[in-house]
Amino acid sequence: MPSFRSRLLSGTIKSVKPWLTGMDIPRQRRGMTMLGRLLPKPRDVQVERAAEDCPLNARWARPREPVEGKVILYTHGGSYVSGSPETHETVICRLAERCRVEVFAYDYRLAPEHPYPAALQDAQAAFDYLLSLGYAEGDILACGDSAGGGLTLALALSLRDRGRPLPAALVLLSPWTDLTESLDSHFQNEELDPLISSEELREAALLYAGGEELTHPYLSPLNGDFHGFPPVLIQVGTDEVLLDDSRELAIRMDAQGVDVDIDMYEGMWHVWHMYDVPEANMAVDKIHWFVHVTLKIGGLEKRSIHVGAVYRHFKGKRYRVLSLARHSETLEEMVVYQQLYGEKSVWVRPLEMFLGAVERDGRLLYRFEEEEPSGEQE
Numbered sequence: 001m002p003s004f005r006s007r008l009l010s011g012t013i014k015s016v017k018p019w020l021t022g023m024d025i026p027r028q029r030r031g032m033t034m035l036g037r038l039l040p041k042p043r044d045v046q047v048e049r050a051a052e053d054c055p056l057n058a059r060w061a062r063p064r065e066p067v068e069g070k071v072i073l074y075t076h077g078g079s080y081v082s083g084s085p086e087t088h089e090t091v092i093c094r095l096a097e098r099c100r101v102e103v104f105a106y107d108y109r110l111a112p113e114h115p116y117p118a119a120l121q122d123a124q125a126a127f128d129y130l131l132s133l134g135y136a137e138g139d140i141l142a143c144g145d146s147a148g149g150g151l152t153l154a155l156a157l158s159l160r161d162r163g164r165p166l167p168a169a170l171v172l173l174s175p176w177t178d179l180t181e182s183l184d185s186h187f188q189n190e191e192l193d194p195l196i197s198s199e200e201l202r203e204a205a206l207l208y209a210g211g212e213e214l215t216h217p218y219l220s221p222l223n224g225d226f227h228g229f230p231p232v233l234i235q236v237g238t239d240e241v242l243l244d245d246s247r248e249l250a251i252r253m254d255a256q257g258v259d260v261d262i263d264m265y266e267g268m269w270h271v272w273h274m275y276d277v278p279e280a281n282m283a284v285d286k287i288h289w290f291v292h293v294t295l296k297i298g299g300l301e302k303r304s305i306h307v308g309a310v311y312r313h314f315k316g317k318r319y320r321v322l323s324l325a326r327h328s329e330t331l332e333e334m335v336v337y338q339q340l341y342g343e344k345s346v347w348v349r350p351l352e353m354f355l356g357a358v359e360r361d362g363r364l365l366y367r368f369e370e371e372e373p374s375g376e377q378e
Contacts, residue, residue: 005276036087041093045063045096047061047092055129063097066100071135071139073141073142076105076144085106088145094273115208117218141295153224157217170230171290172233183245185240185247186198192239230259232261233263235287238268305355314360332351333350355368
């Protein structure tokens, strides 16, 4: 169940949804700018304009003592018609602070003044700019929310299609992946979603697409071919109009061999990461772990669970994994395991809880460490 604070905030947002979704584009842009200024931001992150040689209007979010040589490329949301690094400064700074990695957030040209492919061209220019600064593709994690999540996917598809190396990993927050709105949640969650209107999305999709078909994979990445993609983390709320954009994306990626992880947060709304609620902290903590694993920070690696293997908890107790299963509704991978030399109860936990990391004395440690086989009988 969502926290009391989240339920209260969701109800507050929902009360003004008719006003928010009824805006014309100039008013929507002003409204997003005003909201961005009201949301609290971490104090230990410095936001700076990019250097004059940057081809785009962009910002750096720099935490104290950042990990050197690694960077997050952030693409903001706004239905392709609004938004900027400034409107999304809260989530950008939260990522920088928690992950201890510098975040590069850029402006891309917006519709209807600049329809597709202008935004994709700008995303490619931002990626190339980071390469020009000396980052390798494997040093870059690409992250985006909403339309920015779709644009992050389109960037990866276009790079792969041209035979270019991809970023080390992708993080997608409430991504908009189907501009045709063919999925059920676009209609079933219309009353639940406190922030997004399906009608508003339909209008924005047509403005962004210009004369291109909405089914084109660079517009609706859900239709893409994901072979060769790096690890992907998707986070989405169960009350979102865009829930199925994430759920179906995870299913298709998994079928094509992508190392994809999807977190569905009960009762959460569109890009709740921007708000001061407990679930935002939980989500950013997971992103922190994913960033450190995929960018190879601190020696952690993303691992697989081996049925029958013995794992030691960081507090000392040992467990044997009995089986793995995927929850049919949430798509979570579940681990079934049992403590050795103790209680014989059987536990069922999400995979990320079993293999995730904990922070101790400023370092990330595996919650469960696999033991080498010793040949002894348990």
